[in-house]
Amino acid sequence: MRLEEYIQDSQTLVNKRINEYINKKESACKLIKDAMLYSINCGGKRIRPTLMFLTYEFLSTGKKTDIVDAAAAIEMVHTYSLIHDDLPAMDNDDLRRGKPTNHKVFGDGVAVLAGDGLLTDAFHIISSSKKINEEKKGMVIEILSRRAGSSGMVSGQTIDLVSEGTLLKKNSKKELAEQLDYIHQHKTADMIMAACEIGCILADKEKDLRSISDFAQKIGFAFQIADDILDVIGDKKKIGKNGSDKKNNKLTYVSFYGIEKSKELEEKLLSESLKILDMLDGRDEHKKLMKEMAYLLIGRDR
Amino acid sequence: MRLEEYIQDSQTLVNKRINEYINKKESACKLIKDAMLYSINCGGKRIRPTLMFLTYEFLSTGKKTDIVDAAAAIEMVHTYSLIHDDLPAMDNDDLRRGKPTNHKVFGDGVAVLAGDGLLTDAFHIISSSKKINEEKKGMVIEILSRRAGSSGMVSGQTIDLVSEGTLLKKNSKKELAEQLDYIHQHKTADMIMAACEIGCILADKEKDLRSISDFAQKIGFAFQIADDILDVIGDKKKIGKNGSDKKNNKLTYVSFYGIEKSKELEEKLLSESLKILDMLDGRDEHKKLMKEMAYLLIGRDR
Numbered sequence: 001m002r003l004e005e006y007i008q009d010s011q012t013l014v015n016k017r018i019n020e021y022i023n024k025k026e027s028a029c030k031l032i033k034d035a036m037l038y039s040i041n042c043g044g045k046r047i048r049p050t051l052m053f054l055t056y057e058f059l060s061t062g063k064k065t066d067i068v069d070a071a072a073a074i075e076m077v078h079t080y081s082l083i084h085d086d087l088p089a090m091d092n093d094d095l096r097r098g099k100p101t102n103h104k105v106f107g108d109g110v111a112v113l114a115g116d117g118l119l120t121d122a123f124h125i126i127s128s129s130k131k132i133n134e135e136k137k138g139m140v141i142e143i144l145s146r147r148a149g150s151s152g153m154v155s156g157q158t159i160d161l162v163s164e165g166t167l168l169k170k171n172s173k174k175e176l177a178e179q180l181d182y183i184h185q186h187k188t189a190d191m192i193m194a195a196c197e198i199g200c201i202l203a204d205k206e207k208d209l210r211s212i213s214d215f216a217q218k219i220g221f222a223f224q225i226a227d228d229i230l231d232v233i234g235d236k237k238k239i240g241k242n243g244s245d246k247k248n249n250k251l252t253y254v255s256f257y258g259i260e261k262s263k264e265l266e267e268k269l270l271s272e273s274l275k276i277l278d279m280l281d282g283r284d285e286h287k288k289l290m291k292e293m294a295y296l297l298i299g300r301d302r
Numbered sequence: 303m304r305l306e307e308y309i310q311d312s313q314t315l316v317n318k319r320i321n322e323y324i325n326k327k328e329s330a331c332k333l334i335k336d337a338m339l340y341s342i343n344c345g346g347k348r349i350r351p352t353l354m355f356l357t358y359e360f361l362s363t364g365k366k367t368d369i370v371d372a373a374a375a376i377e378m379v380h381t382y383s384l385i386h387d388d389l390p391a392m393d394n395d396d397l398r399r400g401k402p403t404n405h406k407v408f409g410d411g412v413a414v415l416a417g418d419g420l421l422t423d424a425f426h427i428i429s430s431s432k433k434i435n436e437e438k439k440g441m442v443i444e445i446l447s448r449r450a451g452s453s454g455m456v457s458g459q460t461i462d463l464v465s466e467g468t469l470l471k472k473n474s475k476k477e478l479a480e481q482l483d484y485i486h487q488h489k490t491a492d493m494i495m496a497a498c499e500i501g502c503i504l505a506d507k508e509k510d511l512r513s514i515s516d517f518a519q520k521i522g523f524a525f526q527i528a529d530d531i532l533d534v535i536g537d538k539k540k541i542g543k544n545g546s547d548k549k550n551n552k553l554t555y556v557s558f559y560g561i562e563k564s565k566e567l568e569e570k571l572l573s574e575s576l577k578i579l580d581m582l583d584g585r586d587e588h589k590k591l592m593k594e595m596a597y598l599l600i601g602r603d604r
Contacts, residue, residue: 027488028452032460036452084418089391089410108391109463112414113456116386116421120451123425127444137440142429149422150330150338154415158334161411186329 001285003292010050010071013064015041017072021125028117035106035114036121039079043097047223047297048074048195054293055199055212058286067202069129070140073122074195077148080118081157081191083111090161119148132202140198147194156186163251180256188227189220211276218273223297225266228252229259270298303587305594312352312373315366317343319374323427330419337408337416338423341381345399349525349599350376350497356595357501357514360588369504371431372442375424376497379450382420383459383493385413392463421450434504442500449496458488465553482558490529491522513578520575525599527568530554531561572600 018040022033049071053064064071086093086101088108093101103111126132126140146152160183171179196216200209232254253262273294277287320342324335351373355366366373388395388403389410395403405413428434428442448454462485473481498518502511534556555564575596579589 022452025453027454027457029457029461029484031464032452032457080418084414087391087411087414089389089405089414103391109389110460112386112389112391113460113463116382116417116459117452117456119418119421120447120456121453123443124447124451124453127440127447134440135436137443138429138436141425141439141443145422145426145429149426150324150334150419151327151423151426152329154419154422155329155331155334157418158412158415159331161415162333182331 001289003289003296006054006289007045007050010053010064011046013068014046014049014071014075017068018076021072022121031106031110032113032117035102035110036118038105039083039096039102039114039118040076042099044075044079046075048078048191051192051216051290051293052195052199054286054290055196056203058203058282058290059200059205059208059212059280060203061283062203066131067199069125069131070198070202073126073144074191074198076118076122076125077144078191080115080122081148081153083115083118085157087111090157136202139201143194143197143201147190147197152186152190152194154186156183156188156190159183160187160250176251176256180251180253183251184221184224184253185217188224189217192216192220192223208280211280215273215276218269218276219294219297222266222269222273222294225253225262225269226298228254229262229266232259266298270294303591305591305598308356308591309347309352312355312366313348315370316348316351316373316377319370320378323374324423333408333412334415334419337404337412338419340407341385341398341404341416341420342378344401346377346381348377350380350493353494353518353592353595354497354501356588356592357498358505360505360584360592361502361507361510361514361582362505363585364505368433369501371427371433372500372504375428375446376493376500378420378424378427379446380493382417382424383450383455385417385420387459389413392459438504441503445496445499445503449492449499454488454492454496456488458485458490458492461485462489462552478553478558482553482555485553486523486526486555487519490526491519494518494522494525510582513582517575517578520571520578521596521599524568524571524575524596527555527564527571528600530556531564531568534561568600572596 022037052071056067083102085091086096087103094104127137193213193216196212200212324339354373358369385404387393388398389405396406429439495515495518498514502514576593
């Protein structure tokens with residue numbers, strides 16, 4: 001199977017599941033369903049669900065549909081984080097994936113609530129799943145909530161938010177480098193790690209969890225560096241947003257290390273991640289697809 | 303034991319557990335921990351944890367500390383909802399419990415993230431709990447996420463938000479009454495129900511779940527009606543906020559039915575809730591405390 005097909009198939013599965021789940025809610029009001037589904041259906045590559053599926057299929061004999069509820073959940077958490085990140089109180093972005101952001105369409109208040117709804121419902125789609133083992137539900141939710149909560153993504157977003165203009169201040173090089181790594185770890189790598197870790201746990205391969213985490217951390221970092229680079233060299237149309245990181249004078253890999261050094265780091269992380277994969281046993285077809293996925297994350301649109 | 307002592311003990315337990323849980327987080331940044339703990343430590347009666355403890359102790363032979371992680375979780379979800387509700391994008395309140403609201407102290411962006419952190423961490427404190435059975439974790443999270451998410455509280459907040467000025471529009475009486483019940487059910491009753499339902503499930507009394515839900519729904523409605531009344535007749539100091547519901551011309555029980563009729567409804571719900579309790583078997587001491595709690599919720603400050 002080609003990676004393109006695999007991703008397409010993952011997207012279709014996850015989109016269908018989330019739409020079905022939200023549409024089926026009887027007591028939810030129409031406005032919040034519309035607002036949640038607007039952002040869910042605004043596109044997006046479904047990178048995290050695809051990585052979860054790949055890890056699961058690589059390490060087990062199962063198939064994507066076994067874990068579609070967990071894959072839907074991680075995409076719902078990702079989408080909530082984008083809705084809140086775009087708010088005027090945060091990045092204040094008008095466009096996301098080339099379309100008006102949630103608060104531009106539904107207003108700031110409903111956008112806050114749409115994010116809250118997606119985040120909370122992500123834990124509901126897992127805990128109410130008929131496909132996930134009762135004993136596994138706690139483990140999956142533990143990973144997702146740890147990586148997404150204040151020990152993870154929320155802290156990454158916080159430091160990212162307050163780092164605005166940091167480059168103009170008199171922090172030491174060392175402090176800035178640490179802050180940059182902290183943001184990348186928590187803002188981006190944590191959720192990539194959650195995706196792969198959950199795939200690994202659902203495949204019943206706890207023995208591989210450490211290696212899978214390391215792999216995911218490396219491609220997570222590389223992916224964020226690639227995003228920082230794209231924000232500078234990519235044009236507005238291609239990524240569908242306004243390059244607001246640069247606009248706000250934020251601390252990024254590119255603004256700190258420069259483009260050349262950033263590209264070197266990206267390559268180094270990629271090659272290390274591939275080495276980790278090579279040491280793991282699993283289905284060869286999916287190992288190949290995971291490697292292609294690692295390349296795609298870094299080389300996307302270039 | 304007197305109810306006052308029981309509440310005091312519940313508060314102490316829950317406050318200690320949440321502070322300990324958040325302070326222990328190594329990878330969380332200091333700013334988000336400070337922002338989350340600011341709102342946690344700003345007071346509050348801990349009504350939902352107390353109801354959870356009471357239901358659990360009423361229906362089992364266990365003690366509060368067995369379920370302190372679940373009790374902490376529901377208070378974290380409640381606190382997140384207050385932080386987001388106070389935002390300029392929502393109710394735009396400057397004071398909560400007599401103190402500056404989260405966004406007034408930390409800024410709008412960090413307040414959004416502090417709410418997100420508390421909400422996500424609530425699912426983590428349950429899923430990582432060493433005190434809750436693995437099989438029970440999924441059930442507890444299912445209840446909490448259903449009652450707090452888009453099928454519950456989030457939809458209540460959404461309709462409440464967009465109902466501003468509704469009374470001035472030409473809706474039919476019937477439509478308005480339905481909308482009012484919808485808001486009360488989801489904005490308030492759902493979380494009171496979650497508290498009691500989780501207490502019941504953790505007590506291993508699924509057979510009593512329906513009755514406990516009915517009891518909780520009735521006291522939840524009565525509690526919200528009492529709050530609506532207080533918003534009109536209570537003075538600013540006593541409740542520590544500015545009576546913003548009235549200010550914003552919102553649809554409330556009092557604005558729709560008037561004070562006298564609202565008080566009648568409140569009394570009716572109270573007496574129905576007590577009847578349900580009378581039909582349940584459990585520890586008499588705790589049944590008595592639950593009844594006193596029902597009175598307290600409705601008569602508070604009057």
